[in-house]
Amino acid sequence: MAGITGKDAVLSEYARKLETLDAPKGRSLTQDAIRRLARNKAAVLSIFVVGFIILFAFVGPYFLPWTYDKIDWSGIRKPPNFEAGHFAGTDQNGRDMLARIMQGTQMSLIVAGVATLVSVFIGVCYGAIAGYFGGKVDAVMMRFVDIMYALPYILFVIILVVIFGRNPVLLFVGIGCLEWLTMARIVRGQTMSIKEREFVEAAKAGGAKPWTIIFRHIVPNLTGPVVIYATLTVPEIILTESFLSYLGLGVQEPQTSLGTLISFGAPVAETLPWMLIGPAVVLVSLLLCLTYIGDGLRDALDPKDR
Amino acid sequence: MFGYVTRRVLSAIPIALIAVTACFFILRLAPGGPFDGERALPPTTLANLRAHYNLDLPLIQQYFIYVGRLLQGDFGPSMVYNDFTVAEMLWIGLPFTLMLGFSAFVIGTIVGLVAGALSAVNQNKWPDYVLVLLVMVGLVVPNFLMAAIMQLVFGVYLDWFPAGGWQAGSIPHLVLPITVLVLPHAGRTARLMRGSMIEVLGTNYVRTARSKGLGTRLILARHAIKPALLPVVSYLGPGLSYLLTGSLVVEQVFALPGIGKYFISAALNRDYGLVLGTTILYMFIILAVNLIVDVLYAWLDPKVRYR
Amino acid sequence: MKQVLKVEDMSVTFELHQSEVHAVRDMSFSLSEGETLAVVGESGSGKSQAFLAIMGLLAKNGRAGGRAMMGDINLIGMAPSQLDTHRGKDIAMIFQDPMTSLNPTLKVKTQLSEVLVKHRGFDQQKAVMTSIEMLERVGIPEPVKRANAYPHELSGGMRQRVMIAMALLCQPKILIADEPTTALDVTVQAQMLDLFKTLTQDFGTSLVLITHDLGVVAGVADRMMVMYGGRAVEKGSVDDLFYDPRHPYTLGLLHSTPHIAKRAERLDPIQGLPPSLEHLPKGCSFNPRCAFAFDRCLVERPPLADTGNGREKACHYEGPMAYGKVA
16 A cells, blocks of 8 residues: 555655756756666565565476465365475365465566556656646645645555456556556656756647647656566555455456465464565565665655765 | 635635535535445335435435534434434544554654654764665555554454453553554554654754854754754644544554544445534544644745745 | 964775775864964865764764874864863854754754853753843844744755854854854845854954855965865965965866956866776876876875965965866
C-alpha cells in the first residue's frame, strides 16, 4: 500500500530537489546516479537477488515434478521430502508447496508489473499535462492530487474490490489507478523545468502542437526519474497485493500469491511451519531487496551525498 | 496563526464533501448489490427491501437524503446486519480501533523520532548500524507476517502474552497487536528523522551555531530538532492512515473487536451503508489528523504561517 | 604590536573514499591586535578551510594539523567542549551566505541572545536588551521589531548585519569573515565593508577577511596573504603587494580585477584553471599557468621565504615582472 516503504516521502523530497536543480543537469544527474548505484554493493547484490527471484518464479516451475494445482493424495501436510519431489513440503490439500510458492511469486510479480505500468502511465500523462499547461489547469489538477493524498487509500482499494469483485487483473489495474499521485508530482515538476528549455522552444516555434511537444519532446526526457519511481512502486504494489490477498480480497484459489500463501500458512505455522516459512522468506527477501535498490537509487540521486 | 488555522479548517470542508460524494457514487454505480445473495429473494420482498432503504429512488435523490442525514450524524441503516444502524455498529468498534491506532501512533512516533535522532547523531557508528537494521526489519516485514510471527513466538512458544482475543482493560492483550502496529510506523518515522537530522546537521545554520560555541546539546535541542522535524511531521498524516489500514489486519489476526472486522465483511457483502459509513468516518479522522499536522507544521516552520 | 593569533605549520587534510586531499599545507601567519588581514585566493585555494579548521568547524572527514595559538592556547586539536568556551567569545566567524547561515525556525533575538547567555552568563532579558543594542549598532533600523522577526522576513543585507552583530556580541579578539560580501548587492557591499572597518576599530577586534575580491581588500585590509593550491604564496602589506607584486600569481590576480577608473584597459585574466588539490603539479603548483616559469619551477617547489621589509614570497623567479607577460 502507499507509503509502506516510505516511498512517497522519499520521492516527494527527491522531486523537490529535482525542481531546484538546473534543468540541463537533469540528464547527467540520472547518468551519474546510475554510476553511483553500480558502486553501491548492497544495491547491486539486491538487483541480483531480485533477478534470481524472477527466474525462480518464471523458469522454476518447468523443473518441478509437480504443478501448483496438482494434488498428491499420498502427500498431504507433509514436510519437505526430496524423494517424492516435494522440496518444500505440501499443504493441507496435498499440493506441492515449492510449486505453489513459485506460482505465487509469479502472480505477485505480474500483478506488481501491471499495476506499476498503469500507475506510471497515468502519472506521467497527468503530471506532464499539468506541468506543461501550467496556470489554472495546473492549479486545479494539483489540487485534486492534494485531495487524493488526504484520503484513506486502502479504503478506496477495498471499494475497488467491491466494484470489480474478485477479478484480480481488474483489481490491480484499479490499484495502479490509485498509485500515480507522487509520480504525477514528480513529472509535473520536471516538465515545468524542461518546457523552458531551448529544444521545446524550438519545437513550439516550429508550430508543433502541445500534445506533440509533451509526448515527443518532454516525456522522453523524463525517463530517469520515471524509471526510478517505477522501481520504488513495485514493492508497494507487492505489499498491497499480499495485504489484500491475506484478507481474502485478492487472488483466488487454485491460483495463489505470496499473500494468500502466508494467510494459509500463518494459522497452521505451529504444526506445519514449512507452509509459512517458504512464502515468508520469498516475500521478505523480495521486499528487502527492492527496498535496498530503492535506497541505493535515492542515495545515488542525492546530489549532497556525493 | 489563528487566520492560518481558520483557513485550513475551511479548506478541509470541500475536501470532505468531495470525498463523501465520490465514495457515494462510486459505490452506488458499482455492479451488484447487498441483496444479490446466494438464493434470489422473491421480487416483492426485494422491492420492499429496496424501498425500505430508499434504493428505488433516483440516485441523486438518494445522495441528498444521505448527505442530509450524515450532517445530523446519522450514517443510515446497515443493509446486511439489519438490526443495527451503521452508527451503532461503528460505535461498537470505533473506540477500540481508535484506542489501538492512537496508542500505536503515539508510541511509534516517539520511538521513531528518538531512534532516528540517535541514529543521525551517531551516524556510521554502531548504534546507527543497529538502528538502521531494526528499521529495515520494521519496513520490509509486512504487518500480517509480523503479526503471525509475534503470535507464534511470544504468544505460543514463549507464552509471554496472550496470542489473541480481548478482555476489557487488559494491557497484556494489547502488547502484541500494538507492537505489530508500532514497528513499521516507528521504522518509517525513524528513517525520515535520521535522514532529515543528518541533513540539518550539515546545514550552514548549524555550523553558525557551532561557531558560536553553543555546545552539542544546546545545538541539538534548539537548532537542529525543530527544522529536522518538518519532513517527519508532514509524514504523520499519511502515517496514521497506514496505521489504521494496518489495524484492519491486526484486528483480524488477533481477533480484536474493532471496526476492521466489519469493514472487510461489509465490503464483501456489498453492505453500502456500512462501507460508506466506515470510509467516511476514517476519512474524517484522517482529515482531522492532517489538520492538526498542518497546524503543527506551521508552528515549526514560521514561513508557512504567512502563506 | 601584540599578536592575537599565531598560526604555525598548519595543514588541513580531507579523507576521501580512497585518497587524501591536502586542502591546506604548511600555513603560517600571525595576526596582530586590531589589524585586518586579507586572505586572497581563487576558490579551492584552501583559504576557507584553513579558517574553518581554526574554528574547529571542518567537515567530519577533515583533519587539521599544526598549531593555531591564541595567546597560550592551541585551537587546533582542542576538545570540542573546551573549544566551545572560546568560539563565539574570543574568536567569531561570519559566513559567506547570510541566507542560509541563520536558523530559519528561530527568531533573530533568540539566535543573538543565546551567545550572551552562554558566554557572558547574562539572563535572558539582559541578553535580549544587549542584542537589540548591538542590532542598532550594526545599522539595523527598528531593531526591536527586527529582533522579533524570523530570518526569512529580513533582506540579505539585513541578515548579514545580523550575522555581524552576532559575531561581535562578545567583542571577540578575532573575527573571521569568510567572503562576507559575496552574496550581497554591490551597493550593500560597500556599506558592509564600512561597517566592518568601524566596528573592528571600535572594539579593537582583529579581522581576517577571506575574499577573492581585491577591491574589498584594497578598501579595508592592512596586510594580505595570497594563497594558491593550499599554500600561501605571498605575504606583505596591502600597499606593497598592490603596487609591487613579487609573485606572478599576485600579479595575475591584480590584472584580472576590473578597475572602473581605467575602463579602457583590457582585462588580463590568468590563463588556465585552478589546480585540483588531488593532482597538484610537480614543483611549483603555479608553474603550468605561470609566464615566468623556468626549468627549476618544474622540479623544485619554492619555499615561502622572507624577502625583507616584512614581505614573504614563494617563487624562484627574481627578475622584473612586466605587465602583460603574465599570460
